[in-house]
Amino acid sequence: MVIRMIVLHPSYIVTMDKNNRILEDHYIGIENGIIAYLGKEKPSEGDIVELPKRILIPGFINAHTHVAMTILRGLKDDVDLQTWLNKYILPLEKLLKPRDVYYGALYGIAEMLSNGITCFLDMYYHEIEVARAVVDAGIRAVLSYGSADVFFNRTPDEEFKIAEEFRYNLQKIAEKNPDKVFFAYGPHSPYGCTKELLQLFSQAAEENNIRIHIHLSETQQEVKAVKDATGKTPIKYLDSLGFLSSKVMAAHVVWPQDHEYSILSERGVHVLHNPSSNLKLASGICPITRYIEDGINVALATDGPASNNRLDIWKEMYVASILQKGIRLNPEVVPASEAMKMATINGARALGLERYIGSLETGKYADFVIVDLNKVLESTPFHDILSMIVYSIDSRSIESVWVAGKKLYDHNEGFTTIDIDALREKLNEIRERLLREAR
Amino acid sequence: MVIRMIVLHPSYIVTMDKNNRILEDHYIGIENGIIAYLGKEKPSEGDIVELPKRILIPGFINAHTHVAMTILRGLKDDVDLQTWLNKYILPLEKLLKPRDVYYGALYGIAEMLSNGITCFLDMYYHEIEVARAVVDAGIRAVLSYGSADVFFNRTPDEEFKIAEEFRYNLQKIAEKNPDKVFFAYGPHSPYGCTKELLQLFSQAAEENNIRIHIHLSETQQEVKAVKDATGKTPIKYLDSLGFLSSKVMAAHVVWPQDHEYSILSERGVHVLHNPSSNLKLASGICPITRYIEDGINVALATDGPASNNRLDIWKEMYVASILQKGIRLNPEVVPASEAMKMATINGARALGLERYIGSLETGKYADFVIVDLNKVLESTPFHDILSMIVYSIDSRSIESVWVAGKKLYDHNEGFTTIDIDALREKLNEIRERLLREAR
Numbered sequence: 001m002v003i004r005m006i007v008l009h010p011s012y013i014v015t016m017d018k019n020n021r022i023l024e025d026h027y028i029g030i031e032n033g034i035i036a037y038l039g040k041e042k043p044s045e046g047d048i049v050e051l052p053k054r055i056l057i058p059g060f061i062n063a064h065t066h067v068a069m070t071i072l073r074g075l076k077d078d079v080d081l082q083t084w085l086n087k088y089i090l091p092l093e094k095l096l097k098p099r100d101v102y103y104g105a106l107y108g109i110a111e112m113l114s115n116g117i118t119c120f121l122d123m124y125y126h127e128i129e130v131a132r133a134v135v136d137a138g139i140r141a142v143l144s145y146g147s148a149d150v151f152f153n154r155t156p157d158e159e160f161k162i163a164e165e166f167r168y169n170l171q172k173i174a175e176k177n178p179d180k181v182f183f184a185y186g187p188h189s190p191y192g193c194t195k196e197l198l199q200l201f202s203q204a205a206e207e208n209n210i211r212i213h214i215h216l217s218e219t220q221q222e223v224k225a226v227k228d229a230t231g232k233t234p235i236k237y238l239d240s241l242g243f244l245s246s247k248v249m250a251a252h253v254v255w256p257q258d259h260e261y262s263i264l265s266e267r268g269v270h271v272l273h274n275p276s277s278n279l280k281l282a283s284g285i286c287p288i289t290r291y292i293e294d295g296i297n298v299a300l301a302t303d304g305p306a307s308n309n310r311l312d313i314w315k316e317m318y319v320a321s322i323l324q325k326g327i328r329l330n331p332e333v334v335p336a337s338e339a340m341k342m343a344t345i346n347g348a349r350a351l352g353l354e355r356y357i358g359s360l361e362t363g364k365y366a367d368f369v370i371v372d373l374n375k376v377l378e379s380t381p382f383h384d385i386l387s388m389i390v391y392s393i394d395s396r397s398i399e400s401v402w403v404a405g406k407k408l409y410d411h412n413e414g415f416t417t418i419d420i421d422a423l424r425e426k427l428n429e430i431r432e433r434l435l436r437e438a439r
Numbered sequence: 440m441v442i443r444m445i446v447l448h449p450s451y452i453v454t455m456d457k458n459n460r461i462l463e464d465h466y467i468g469i470e471n472g473i474i475a476y477l478g479k480e481k482p483s484e485g486d487i488v489e490l491p492k493r494i495l496i497p498g499f500i501n502a503h504t505h506v507a508m509t510i511l512r513g514l515k516d517d518v519d520l521q522t523w524l525n526k527y528i529l530p531l532e533k534l535l536k537p538r539d540v541y542y543g544a545l546y547g548i549a550e551m552l553s554n555g556i557t558c559f560l561d562m563y564y565h566e567i568e569v570a571r572a573v574v575d576a577g578i579r580a581v582l583s584y585g586s587a588d589v590f591f592n593r594t595p596d597e598e599f600k601i602a603e604e605f606r607y608n609l610q611k612i613a614e615k616n617p618d619k620v621f622f623a624y625g626p627h628s629p630y631g632c633t634k635e636l637l638q639l640f641s642q643a644a645e646e647n648n649i650r651i652h653i654h655l656s657e658t659q660q661e662v663k664a665v666k667d668a669t670g671k672t673p674i675k676y677l678d679s680l681g682f683l684s685s686k687v688m689a690a691h692v693v694w695p696q697d698h699e700y701s702i703l704s705e706r707g708v709h710v711l712h713n714p715s716s717n718l719k720l721a722s723g724i725c726p727i728t729r730y731i732e733d734g735i736n737v738a739l740a741t742d743g744p745a746s747n748n749r750l751d752i753w754k755e756m757y758v759a760s761i762l763q764k765g766i767r768l769n770p771e772v773v774p775a776s777e778a779m780k781m782a783t784i785n786g787a788r789a790l791g792l793e794r795y796i797g798s799l800e801t802g803k804y805a806d807f808v809i810v811d812l813n814k815v816l817e818s819t820p821f822h823d824i825l826s827m828i829v830y831s832i833d834s835r836s837i838e839s840v841w842v843a844g845k846k847l848y849d850h851n852e853g854f855t856t857i858d859i860d861a862l863r864e865k866l867n868e869i870r871e872r873l874l875r876e877a878r
Binding site for chain 1: 509510512513514515516517518519520523546549550553659715717718719720721722723724744747748749758760761762764765766767768769770771774775815816817819820821822823826827830831833834835859863866867870
């Protein structure tokens with residue numbers, strides 16, 4: 001099959017490449033889902049789509065979520081993490097059927113697409129259903145099964161076996177969907193897993209060259225609980241097990257102790273930063289300015305939709321940037337360019353997908369967002385493109401969202417792969433059933 | 440002239456009245472711009488507009504801005520307040536002509552309307568041009584001329600006379616536009632005005648029963664500068680002049696000292712809280728949780744569009760709420776209901792307009808926003824309406840915005856009173872001219 005190249009001609013292309021280049025009046029050619037051409041010269045072949053007053057930016061990467069939790073959004077707000085989890089979320093989560101997770105995930109994926117997110121890292125139960133939703137929607141994802149032998153009263157071996165079964169089943173899906181579905185181990189946290197289970201994952205990750213996705217040092221309560229149980233802070237505890245490495249994608253990491261910054265940077269741990277969730281659940285403020293200074297890779301994330309309550313990395317860029325300025329009393333920290341990196345290329349690096357996605361360069365997948373400068377008033381006037389993107393406009397400016405060269409969302413035409421009205425009804429049905437059963 | 444009542448029948452009406460009532464399946468009747476009816480029973484007369492899956496909320500009040508600064512948006516980000524002001528903003532502001540301010544203000548008003556704001560408090564130069572934009576747009580506003588004898592090298596009497604001239608000229612406009620245009624004195628700040636000028640305003644405000652709009656205790660630098668100059672912190676300094684009272688609308692108030700909370704609460708000072716601007720300019724974090732505990736009235740504001748960079752109170756609700764939770768490590772502070780109050784009725788109270796606006800009650804003006812639950816995915820599922828409004832959705836959900844019973848903005852049809860395309864061109868022209876002249 002010969003596929004003709006599609007050529008887009010927007011006003012600007014924000015590449016997020018090594019030199020942070022912003023290309024004015026350039027052409028971008030897409031073939032077989034890949035960026036095949038990027039240049040000032042008009043290609044001689046291909047269908048050219050003129051995009052005046054449009055900006056192309058790389059698709060955002062949501063580096064930590066529990067996407068199926070759309071079902072539970074708004075169940076209870078204005079309470080702390082442990083109350084929220086134990087009193088409101090867990091009782092309903094126990095009632096979730098696999099198919100519920102599929103619908104919840106598909107809905108969350110639709111939401112993410114509408115906010116310009118083209119790849120995400122997930123952790124949940126019935127995760128194979130999330131994989132099915134990913135494939136049906138056509139988005140890209142790294143998926144981990146949330147393993148927690150402590151929570152579920154299982155032996156480490158039993159819990160590890162469940163994760164390995166998921167890996168096996170996901171592998172079959174991944175083979176049919178090259179470079180769309182990826183696997184990561186997902187030990188829930190230092191307090192949700194026994195030492196034995198953590199070590200099983202650590203060894204398997206090393207042997208099979210697989211990434212590990214974990215919650216780490218999210219709250220002061222966690223730090224105290226792990227310290228009480230092990231005599232060590234969560235970061236030192238994991239490090240003492242030989243767990244920390246550049247394969248580890250650690251969500252939150254809000255409460256490092258002073259000497260732990262160097263552990264994180266020396267081991268090459270990736271920090272997945274969820275500013276809105278950490279604030280809203282009163283977990284605290286992650287010291288990303290220090291992480292960035294220390295050369296630690298920081299990627300932006302939304303956390304689950306029930307604790308944020310939105311799946312919008314564009315919003316997280318804004319919150320992350322102004323929050324650090326305000327906390328550090330320094331307006332120069334986390335400038336717009338850094339916020340954009342955390343939302344794109346740093347996410348790709350964290351997920352181990354830097355050779356595929358995260359920037360707009362030839363040879364990478366054509367995962368991008370078309371931003372329409374006419375859509376909102378806040379884009380006028382503008383001076384610096386990245387500054388405008390991060391501070392002045394938001395996901396309202398999205399015209400369309402593309403994964404592997406295929407348009408999956410268009411603001412006017414809707415979703416290519418998802419029947420959103422039927423799905424919305426389905427979500428409400430599931431929610432009502434859960435609330436009925438929980439009574 | 441007989442005006443037939445318009446009757447709207449939305450799914451919910453968020454009243455923000457004293458009892459914070461949320462009315463399900465109620466009718467709201469509007470006559471002569473006023474809410475004439477609010478009840479469960481269908482009125483026998485009037486044209487009924489069915490609004491299924493819609494929520495009516497009071498129009499947001501933006502309690503502190505410099506709206507014409509749309510012209511200067513994005514000029515320079517990622518720098519501190521004093522650098523931003525002295526190096527980038529002031530050189531261009533000096534080149535502003537009165538008509539530029541008109542266009543800048545009209546553009547900002549359009550932006551505010553598109554974000555559900557129906558009333559605002561402003562401070563700027565050439566403020567009579569802002570008044571003209573307010574009248575042309577049909578929005579509601581309290582306007583103050585930014586008086587600063589220190590900045591402009593004028594005598595206190597000269598500067599006061601300019602403010603009084605503005606008051607006189609505004610009065611003529613206000614008479615023709617009842618309850619739409621209001622006046623407030625606008626001494627810029629304790630460091631921008633001499634003691635004599637502050638006292639002139641204080642006396643005149645007392646004599647004429649007029650409100651005073653001032654910047655107060657915005658940065659640590661200000662606290663130090665005022666202390667160096669007067670021997671007192673800004674709040675204590677103003678209080679020593681007998682300046683502070685329930686007529687004072689004080690923007691920012693980020694750096695009170697411990698004993699100053701009681702001064703603010705005893706004098707009945709209204710605090711205008713600009714969370715995004717304070718973070719972005721690294722001014723700090725205003726302790727509104729303490730203010731609220733102490734019974735101080737806190738209203739939400741955006742600050743000028745060049746320091747935020749958006750005129751969106753809906754966003755400020757989200758930022759204000761999650762920020763306080765995160766800072767206080769307490770998820771219960773500034774719950775959704777409090778955030779909504781700060782964005783509506785507290786703003787009306789601060790501006791002295793509580794009898795006219797800020798809640799949806801019979802006898803008040805019909806200033807409201809129609810929220811369409813079908814417009815974004817984030818509205819599904821929902822449990823608690825206020826929680827959904829503050830945490831899950833944003834101004835993307837706005838269907839239309841009404842002031843005094845007249846629709847001024849419709850998401851599909853655009854603006855009723857503003858030719859936005861021509862205005863956008865105009866704004867770009869002004870910006871280019873300013874940059875050219877500044878070279």
